[in-house]
Amino acid sequence: MYRIGFDNNKYLKLQSEKIKERIAQFGGKLYLEFGGKLFDDYHASRVLPGFEPDSKIRMLTELKDQAEIIISVNSADIEKNKVRGDLGITYDLDVLRLIDAFRGFGLYVGSVVLTRYDSSSAIEAFKNKLESLGIKVYKHYAIKNYPYDIKYIVSDEGYGKNEYIETQRSLVVVTAPGPGSGKMATCLSQIYHEHKRGIKAGYAKFETFPIWNIPLSHPVNVAYEAATADLNDINMIDPFHLEAYGTTAVNYNRDVEIFPVLRAMYEGIMGECPYKSPTDMGVNMAGNCIFDDEAVRESANNEIIRRYYNALCQQRKGNMCEDEINKIKLLMNQSGIDYNDRKCIKAALDKAELTGGPAAAIELCDGRIVTGKTSALLGASSAVLVNAIKAIAGIDKEIDIISHEVLEPVQKLKIENLGNHNPRLHTDEVLIALAITAATDETAKRAMDALKELKNAELHSSVILSPVDVATFRKLGIQLTCEPVYQTKKLFHG
Numbered sequence: 001m002y003r004i005g006f007d008n009n010k011y012l013k014l015q016s017e018k019i020k021e022r023i024a025q026f027g028g029k030l031y032l033e034f035g036g037k038l039f040d041d042y043h044a045s046r047v048l049p050g051f052e053p054d055s056k057i058r059m060l061t062e063l064k065d066q067a068e069i070i071i072s073v074n075s076a077d078i079e080k081n082k083v084r085g086d087l088g089i090t091y092d093l094d095v096l097r098l099i100d101a102f103r104g105f106g107l108y109v110g111s112v113v114l115t116r117y118d119s120s121s122a123i124e125a126f127k128n129k130l131e132s133l134g135i136k137v138y139k140h141y142a143i144k145n146y147p148y149d150i151k152y153i154v155s156d157e158g159y160g161k162n163e164y165i166e167t168q169r170s171l172v173v174v175t176a177p178g179p180g181s182g183k184m185a186t187c188l189s190q191i192y193h194e195h196k197r198g199i200k201a202g203y204a205k206f207e208t209f210p211i212w213n214i215p216l217s218h219p220v221n222v223a224y225e226a227a228t229a230d231l232n233d234i235n236m237i238d239p240f241h242l243e244a245y246g247t248t249a250v251n252y253n254r255d256v257e258i259f260p261v262l263r264a265m266y267e268g269i270m271g272e273c274p275y276k277s278p279t280d281m282g283v284n285m286a287g288n289c290i291f292d293d294e295a296v297r298e299s300a301n302n303e304i305i306r307r308y309y310n311a312l313c314q315q316r317k318g319n320m321c322e323d324e325i326n327k328i329k330l331l332m333n334q335s336g337i338d339y340n341d342r343k344c345i346k347a348a349l350d351k352a353e354l355t356g357g358p359a360a361a362i363e364l365c366d367g368r369i370v371t372g373k374t375s376a377l378l379g380a381s382s383a384v385l386v387n388a389i390k391a392i393a394g395i396d397k398e399i400d401i402i403s404h405e406v407l408e409p410v411q412k413l414k415i416e417n418l419g420n421h422n423p424r425l426h427t428d429e430v431l432i433a434l435a436i437t438a439a440t441d442e443t444a445k446r447a448m449d450a451l452k453e454l455k456n457a458e459l460h461s462s463v464i465l466s467p468v469d470v471a472t473f474r475k476l477g478i479q480l481t482c483e484p485v486y487q488t489k490k491l492f493h494g
Contacts, residue, residue, distance in 0.1 A: 005290060005293065005299070009056060016059050019283055022181050023087070028201060029201040034183070034408070038057060038069075039054065039056070039098060043052065048225075048454070057171060059192040066171045067169055067172070068167060068171070069173045070186065072174055073091055073115065074115050075123050078114075078126050087468065088467070094177040112138070113137075141161055146259050147258045147260075154268060174186050184258055185258075200257045210250045212279050217335070219303075220300045221235050222334075226304045235323075241276070241309065244275070244276035245277075256324070302458065304335065305345075306481050309310065309482065344362060345361075347361035348371065349462060351371040351372075355373045361460055363457060364392065365456055373413070379426070380461065381465055386434075390447075402437050407433055426466065426472070427472040431451075434447060462484060464482045464484065
């Protein structure tokens with residue numbers, strides 16, 4: 001059952017205040033790394049029910065006259081066509097989407113930096129495409145023995161080899177399509193170059209996960225590890241914070257590893273480092289805004305299970321290695337989580353066993369379970385969608401909410417004109433047919449009105465769904481998992 005457990009308004013207020021304090025701490029220029037996603041942070045909204053995906057961008061627009069944005073992207077992610085899981089698009093496309101989104105909020109995007117740059121054809125093609133669109137592109141290189149050889153890193157052969165990014169404003173926000181994109185290294189490289197040019201500059205980190213002031217084993221922090229299994233991120237107690245203050249704080253391995261570099265750089269530039277620990281670098285008030293810990297724990301545990309099933313499906317598609325799956329499985333075991341904790345999974349599998357065909361189940365936000373099976377007219381995903389909105393609207397399950405006068409022409413169009421062999425309707429086709437029916441039918445209109453109540457519902461399918469159905473459920477705000485099997489034994493699944 002979905003319950004709010006996070007106070008978003010309190011978060012906006014506290015986080016804004018802390019960021020303004022940090023900006024004031026450094027005279028001249030501040031490089032602000034935005035951890036996680038600056039725009040559309042759906043992971044945060046899933047594990048912290050009540051968090052709004054656009055919270056960060058809303059805060060940033062208050063400073064838009066002072067701010068500019070650098071988008072950092074790892075060249076390896078472009079090379080391997082890495083896909084942003086929550087949106088289903090590759091990182092190169094997401095860079096363009098982010099630029100459009102930031103501009104839509106009136107924010108100035110100064111440039112894109114390609115980290116760990118190499119001159120492969122895919123990288124060069126992406127660079128040329130950006131430049132043809134009038135976007136400045138800079139190259140940052142892999143540094144030998146990073147992040148351990150501090151003397152070499154903080155030198156003209158290390159950060160000094162990177163191209164200096166020309167910036168115009170006092171607040172420079174460095175963000176990325178996803179984790180492992182080199183945001184912190186971009187900030188530190190820039191501070192090195194700014195110092196050589198006689199410009200005072202500071203660094204801070206707008207952080208969300210892991211949350212430093214909740215337990216290391218809290219499901220929200222475990223869910224972060226599951227989300228970054230491909231990066232092998234490990235949550236850990238910040239040893240620098242413990243030594244400096246005598247109190248425990250949660251951080252993760254990459255920030256702990258890079259902290260000596262940051263400290264050494266500041267000591268070389270300013271004589272001393274303003275931070276005593278990697279936790280000090282971050283601005284993270286999220287832990288202070290959880291008011292229903294039980295609701296948050298339940299949502300985070302659900303996310304860990306979703307990450308596990310997504311990893312299994314990605315492996316079935318040939319996009320993920322066994323080590324990443326084993327890591328998430330280990331996190332589940334350590335947390336005492338079982339896939340049966342997500343009620344829609346068992347319901348979908350029971351329905352599939354009963355009917356002998358693909359099936360799906362939705363746990364509605366009020367806790368009710370609704371199932372759907374494959375029929376001559378609808379696939380299981382379409383059937384469960386129809387059954388769910390009937391349940392929400394209080395419509396008897398035997399009542400047809402889509403007119404046959406609408407359905408038959410759609411099926412005919414699919415078979416006779418569009419070359420499909422399967423007359424069953426996808427979820428998007430069902431919704432279009434329902435919308436047409438709703439123009440003249442009050443019952444169908446009630447069903448349409450119920451669609452908004454599906455946001456944050458939990459759905460499981462006994463087979464991997466088509467990209468069309470996956471996209472439809474994503475747009476409706478439904479949290480989807482699938483068994484790692486296809487409905488057919490074909491080699492190609494479009």
